Amino acid sequence: MHGIDLDRTADAxxxxxxxxxxxxxxxxxxxxxxxxxxxxxxRLAVRAAEGLEGWAADAGADHEQAVSMWQDAILRLERAREHDPGD
Known part of the structure; x- marks a missing residue:
């Protein structure tokens, strides 16, 4: 391994x-x-989760609500893909 700095590489x-x-x-x-x-x-998955939880907290949502928002977003994306399978 090259000994990468995961945080800096994730930021980049x-x-x-x-x-x-x-x-x-x-x-x-x-x-x-x-x-x-x-x-x-x-690391990128962790950063995405941290970002979503931060956004949710700013919007007054708790952890469970953030998870629910994420699940809803995934379901919307899946439905959109069913209607437009070109992606």
């Missing part, structure tokens, strides 16, 4: 995603081995 990956910079993201993850990539994916 999120920045690429926000800029819709696919080439930057590819450049970022290309040198990672499989174990590093799995750790990065896990």
């Amino acid at each position: 990956a999120i920045a690429c995603a926000l800029r819709e910079d696919v080439d930057g993201l590819v450049t970022l993850i290309r040198p990672l081995d499989a174990a590093e990539l799995r750790r990065l994916v896990g």
Whole structure:
């Protein structure tokens, strides 16, 4: 392993995603081995959950409500995919 800094790499990956910079993201993850990539994916999932919980808390929601909002969003996405399977 290259000894990557997971937090900094996750920050860079999120920045690429926000800029819709696919080439930057590819450049970022290309040198990672499989174990590093799995750790990065896990870290990104944690960051997504933290972000959702922070947003939910700002909106006055508790943890269970945040989970419910996430589940509702996933169900809406699945329904949209059923209507437009082109994605």
